[in-house]
Amino acid sequence: MxxxxxxxxxxxxxxxxxxxxxxxxxxxxxxxxxxxxxxxxxxxxxxxxxxxxxxxxxxxxxxxxxxxxxxxxxxxxxxxxxxxxxxxxxxxxxxxxxxxxxxxxxxxxxxxxxxxxxxxxxxxxxxxxxxxxxxxxxxxxxxxxxxxxxxxxxxxxxxxxxxxxxxxxxxxxxxxxxxxxxxxxxxxxxxxxxxxxxxxxxxxxxxxxxxxxxxxxxxxxxxxxxxxxxxxxxxxxxxxxxxxxxxxxxxxxxxxxxxxxxxxxxxxxxxxxxxxxxxxxxxxxxxxxxxxxxxxxxxxxxxxxxxxxxAVPSGPHGGRALPAGSGTVEFRGVSAPGLSVGDLVIPGGTVTAVVGRSGSGKSLLSALAARLAEPDRGTVLLDGVPLAELDRAALRRAVSCAFERPVLVGDTIGEAIGLGLDDDSGVPAAARAARADTFIRRLPDGYATSLALTPLSGGERQRIGLARAFARGERLLVLDDATSSLDTITERQVGRALTAESHGRTRLVVAHRLATAARADLVVWLEDGVVRAQGPHHELWADPCYRAVFGVEES
Structure with a gap:
């Protein structure tokens, strides 16, 4: 049949x-x-x-x-x-x-x-x-x-x-x-x-x-x-x-x-x-x-x-919970269509920037870390536990994401930020970290303002998306070009908040701006779908090919 x-x-x-x-x-x-x-x-x-x-x-x-x-x-x-x-x-x-x-x-x-x-x-x-x-x-x-x-x-x-x-x-x-x-x-x-x-x-x-x-x-x-x-x-x-x-x-x-x-x-x-x-x-x-x-x-x-x-398979979920940890992410022999990561460790509690030219696999690497995509080979682990063995609810409590074009879900601004949270008491603090609290409070009903009736600029939508990510993610925060629509001043403010307010979680940031990579503890440099190098930004800066990623040519 x-x-x-x-x-x-x-x-x-x-x-x-x-x-x-x-x-x-x-x-x-x-x-x-x-x-x-x-x-x-x-x-x-x-x-x-x-x-x-x-x-x-x-x-x-x-x-x-x-x-x-x-x-x-x-x-x-x-x-x-x-x-x-x-x-x-x-x-x-x-x-x-x-x-x-x-x-x-x-x-x-x-x-x-x-x-x-x-x-x-x-x-x-x-x-x-x-x-x-x-x-x-x-x-x-x-x-x-x-x-x-x-x-x-x-x-x-x-x-x-x-x-x-x-x-x-x-x-x-x-x-x-x-x-x-x-x-x-x-x-x-x-x-x-x-x-x-x-x-x-x-x-x-x-x-x-x-x-x-x-x-x-x-x-x-x-x-x-x-x-x-x-x-x-x-x-x-x-x-x-x-x-x-x-x-x-x-x-x-x-x-x-x-x-x-x-x-x-x-x-x-x-x-x-x-x-x-x-x-x-x-x-x-x-x-x-x-x-x-x-x-x-x-x-x-x-x-x-x-x-x-x-018939399109969804990734299976296990029943394991996360042990105590700081959000260490490990890639063991990982590869996916268009990307070969191999073995890579992102230390817990650090800010790691993923850089590379367009099409080098930055978004795919971040998706693998958040288990929004499945590797063809290898295993991705969070604090020593393979992501596929984690309980679905435990995974989504531990990992949160923000994207370039966030889709806001909910009836009000507050619901969009606190999406899926049992306790929304941390919503204002998350909005402040994303530099969204000020403009939200200027709205007619503040956090209770209807989302459908509120015209938002691209930067305002990104800040609400960032606040939604900040409100979750107990171990790992993944930002995939999530600040591209912000003005320079706001981007710097969000960047400082991102690096200064760790709350004990790892931050993985797909970076296009030089300042973001410079503020990171570790940089993962991708080229043609392969990890070319990893290390602190100031060490990688000695390589002219790395500088060329940010448009800095030899004089």
Whole structure:
């Protein structure tokens, strides 16, 4: 069984109470539809022969009809509730996995693709319970009709069975073809979403270049392919509908013809012939399952896209806690795509600057230290414990990060700084260390100011991101170009705070400015993805190639 099909089965199985309610209402409604021809047939016979029980049979017809209508009403409600519950569960699972995997996920899938899969594709997969229940709801009357016709006369069953085989062949081909077509359609949807999200992120650049029309054409470039896939699905649905539709009247005529001969031979009553005709209609109703099968096909292809996301492995976490220590980071034989660290020790409690030209692997080294990326070979340890063996909560308490473009999460400024903290009493002190406290207190509600309604400059966002990092990270603080948007004076103030206020933790700083490297206790110099040298800045400064990293040429 494919991963997508397993996810469809899991969605149906773990859909909470609603798939059960949907199944009960569907089966009860199907049972009512099966019972109705029999009850109506008995009523017809009672009226024709003037039997005294005719009124009772007519009341029974009304009762069965009411049950069918009630089941249909509850079924509509259950279908909506089932889809909403399943979609919410799928979205939560996808989001947790995407956020848990981190950079490995965004390297594999564009952001627009992930949004499409977690949104639209999750919703399509969530319709699987409805599609399965609807298909079974049509299958039950079909099987019941075969049994009922067998009880009336086996020749009627044979006539219905031949037609049903033809209908099943049509439905099987439709499901297989439509699943492939739906996958192609959803793939193009994701491609358009990825292009749109890229354009939105670069909206200022596009506006300044005056290339809005060209960018719109680029985003909508896949539309002809989307239209072609949509037309293919429509044609497949129409073709299957016509094929099944041609079989249905022939099937009903065949059952009525056989029933007519049996009536003429005195082997059927008028009521039994009427019931046989109704059962033929119920049996042929399987041809109307194209809509449900189309939904199931879309759910299968969408589930396959979700399964691709879930297949991206997240780094395993152990259950170990950190022993007492000062935040010593060790790289033992570590390498990753584009970076070879080898053996490297960053002493606890020190400030270590990582320098190098663009593309030398500085951000990747910092990501490995914070376990935001996994090495291909080797082990990264914090105070003697491999990062992969640490409990997830212990790891995130011990290590905090700040980035060049921080994403601020939370309803207020204070929540953005204290993200994930049980005690936010240290938020003001962290903001002061990041030189953010002064401008935050000038806001209308200070730390309680709404984040969504507060326009922030790039430097202010970076300072809030720095404050968020300062508020956490009991052992290791990783700053990946996190001061690039600060003015010179603020950068110096933050740099002094970073070097002076260690609070017993190691600080690993990706540095582009000479002053940052000069203030560090240790410098790790990367060149072409390899650690070229490490040592104090004043010792490395004797190498002209090192000076060239900062744009200082020989006179």
């Amino acid at each position: 494919r991963a997508g099909d397993r996810l469809v089965v899991e969605t149906v199985r773990r859909g909470g109470p609603w798939p059960g309610v949907l199944a009960v209402t569907t089966l009860a409604g199907a049972a009512g539809e099966l019972a109705l021809p029999y009850v109506m047939g008995r009523a017809v016979d009672a009226l024709v022969t003037a039997q005294p029980g005719a009124v009772s049979w007519l009341i029974g017809c009304a009762g069965v009809t009411a049950v069918v209508a009630l089941c249909e009403s509850f079924g509509v409600w259950a279908r909506g509730a089932s889809g909403a519950h399943a979609a919410a569960r799928l979205r939560r699972g996808i989001l947790r996995h995407v956020l848990g995997v981190g950079q490995a996920m965004t390297r594999r899938f564009p952001a627009g693709e992930l949004v499409t899969r977690a949104g639209l594709n999750a919703e399509e997969t969530a319709r699987a319970p409805e599609a399965v229940a609807g298909t079974l709801g049509l299958l039950v009357p079909t099987l019941g009709a075969l049994v009922a016709l067998t009880l009336i006369d086996p020749l009627l069953t044979l006539a219905l069975g031949v037609g049903l085989v033809l209908i099943l062949l049509v439905l099987r081909s439709f499901l297989r073809v439509t699943t492939t077509m739906a996958g192609d359609y959803q793939q193009v949807q994701g491609e358009i979403a990825a292009r749109l999200l890229d354009a939105l992120e670069g909206a200022r650049t596009i506006a300044s270049a005056g290339t809005g029309a060209e960018e719109a054409r680029r985003i909508l470039g896949p539309l002809p392919r989307l239209r072609a896939h949509g037309l293919r699905m429509w044609r497949a649905n129409a073709t299957a509908g016509v094929q099944a539709g041609l079989v249905v009247p022939l099937l009903e005529v065949a059952v009525l013809a056989v029933g007519g001969f049996l009536l003429a031979a005195g082997e059927l009553t008028v009521g039994e012939l009427y019931a046989a005709a109704r059962y033929a209609v119920l049996g042929a109703a399987l041809s109307t399952s194209l809509g449900y099968l189309g939904g199931l096909a879309r759910a299968r292809s969408a589930a396959g896209r979700l399964a691709d996301v879930l």
